[in-house]
Amino acid sequence: MKMKKILAFFCLMPITLFAQYFNVNDYGAKGNGTLCTAAIQKTIDAAAANGGGRVIVPAGKYLSGPLFLRSNIVFEVCSGAVIYFHNDIANTPAIMGSWEGINRRVYASLFTGHDLENVTITGRGQIDGQGKVWWDAFWKTDKIRMQSGIREREPDNPKGSPLKYPRPRMINLYRCNNVQISDLSITNSPSWTIHPVYCRNVNIRGVSIVQPYESPNTDGINPESCNGVRISNCYVDCGDDCITLKSGYNEHGRKVGIPCENVTIMNCTFAHGRSAVGIGSEMSGGVRNVTIMNCVFKGTLRGLRVKTGRGRGGVVENLLANGIIMEDLREGISIDMGYEGTTESVFPVTEETPFFKNIRYSNIIGHNIEQAINIIGLQEAPPQDIILENIRLECKRGLVANNVNQLTLRNVExxxxxxxxxxxxxxASNVILDNLASCRLTDKYPVIDMKMVEGAVLKDCIISSKEKGWFMRSTDCYGIEYLNNLLHDALITE
Known part of the structure; x- marks a missing residue:
């Protein structure tokens, strides 16, 4: 027994020696609402000089400008602590970073880290970005850009604009490995809330993000060209997209060529915002291997949204969503290749042509959805291999699919x-319609309306013998096959 105690003591020694704590109060941060950027930064630097450690922000109110993290640091905002980001635009430094898929100079964020290893931001405390000053400056700057005829995102802001550079984020980590962000409550971000770029092994867990609905570009979590991202048990209610996966804008993104890949999103709740989980539109480096499971979407404009347009290039592939509940949405499922443009006419296929393929959405239920499913492809590059399975949506409008190849609808109501x-x-081409259902038949419109479809299979659809009406209409279609359907007196026209 004595020998076991001695061994246990020596086993615990490394943990005790290296788990060093650095309290910001000991380095001059007062916690009374006065500006303490230098004191908090001094604490971070002291921990880094020690080879790493845990920076503690105890209960209190702390006003801070941009902070620059270091490797092997755990930054803990304790319960009862609130860190307020300053709203002093003139004294916010500019650094090299990324904004909307372009590497450029940006205002430094509250938490910034470049080329770091083993970074953790955690705690039961709060972070308040005091974003209104930044939002107002953005609206004024945007108006000046419009008046100056600047439509694209690349040019810098005109002289005299309230903002010289893109706004800060709350947390912006760039080329970092082994990142953990957990348990924080974040509100009023100047722009995107959590923005990791070119990072590997990112774990975001138990974070609450609440932004005013009218706040511009206050996305929740936007991993950009990251590999190995896990987002779980988060609550996001914001003024733009709740989560969006990105990988660079047009030529800039294609030149860098780093995809956003191997992403898991699970057990999250999303309220308000333009989309619950989005991909794009900046996806020129590609997005692949994404799993979304066991999530609730309530009150967002769109639920599952994949968006791009001509000029982006890049490939979005291997998307899996399973176990989703939707309520009060404008669009439940959106796969849109005509974002900020048109899908009319046929364009040559070049490096600027985007591609969507291998998308699997299953086990989804929804209530009060305006448009259930919207799939819009490019004629020269239709999305392909899309399977929607075990879906039941109560909606005003059902499914609209245009320019798509290899579409399977199985047990969709x-x-x-x-x-x-x-x-x-x-x-469309190569369509499988398996066990579809809707409201009762009517003689005013069909349940299924197909136009210019090449190759389709209608199978295992059952209509009650008491129902009469129009089940399917096909116009300029060929290669339609019917298998094991029980339609009784339902009308089919070809």
């Missing part, structure tokens, strides 16, 4: 309330 076909498919 769309309870639409408007006077249109619940399933509308056009300019």
């Amino acid at each position: 769309l309870l639409s309330s408007n006077n249109q076909a619940p399933f509308s498919i056009a300019n």
Whole structure:
């Protein structure tokens, strides 16, 4: 027994020796609401000089400008502590970073880290970005850009603009490995809230993000060209996209060529925002191997959204979503290749042509959805190999799919309330419709309306013998096959 105690003592020694604590109060931070940027930075630097350690922010109110993290640091905002980001635009330094898919000079964020290893930001405390000053400056700057005829994102802001550079984020980590962000409550970010760029092994867990609905570009979590991201048990309610995966903008993104890949999003709740989980539109480096599971979307404009347009290039592939609950959305599922543009006409396929493929969404239920499913492809590069399975959505409008290849709908029920076909498919090929259902038949419009479809299988659809009405209409279609359907008196026209 004595020998076991001695061994246990020596086993615990390394943990005790290297788990050193650095309290910001000991380095001059008062916790009374006065500016303490230098004191907090001094604490971080002291921990780094020690080879690493835990920086402690105890209960109190702390006003701070941009802070620069170091490797092997745990930064803990304790319960009862609030860190306020200063709203002094003139005294916010500019650094090299990334904004909207372009590497450029940006205002430094509250927490900034470049080329770091083993970085943790955690705690039960709060971070308040005091973003209104930045939002107002953005609206004024945006107006000046519009008046100056600047439409694209690349040019710098005109002289005389309130903002010289893109706004700070709350947390911006650049080329960092082994990142953990956990348990924090974050509000009022000047722009995007958590923005890791070119990072590996990122774990974001138990974070609450709440932004005013009208706040501009206050996305929740935006991993950009990251590898190995896990987002779990988070609550996000914001003024823009709750989570968006990105990988660079147009030529800038294609030149860097780093995809956002191997991402898992699970057990999260998303409220308000432009989309719950989005991909793009800056996806020119590619996005792949993404799993979304066991999440709730309530009140966002869109649920699962993948967006791009001509000029982006890049490939989005291997997307899996399973176990999703949606309520009060404008669009439930959106796969849109016409973002900020048009899908009309056929363009040559070049490096600027984006591609979507291998998308699997299953086990989704939803209530009060305006548009259930919207799939819009490019004629020269239609999205391909899309499977939607075990889905039941109560909606005003059902599915609209245009320019798509290899579309499978299996056990999909769309309870639409408007006077249109619940399933509308056009300019498609290799379509499988398996066990579809909707509201009761009517003689006013069909359940399934297909136009210019090349190759389709309708199988295992069952209509009650008491129901009469129009089940399917096909126009300019060929290669339609019917297997094991029980439609009784339902009408099919070709």
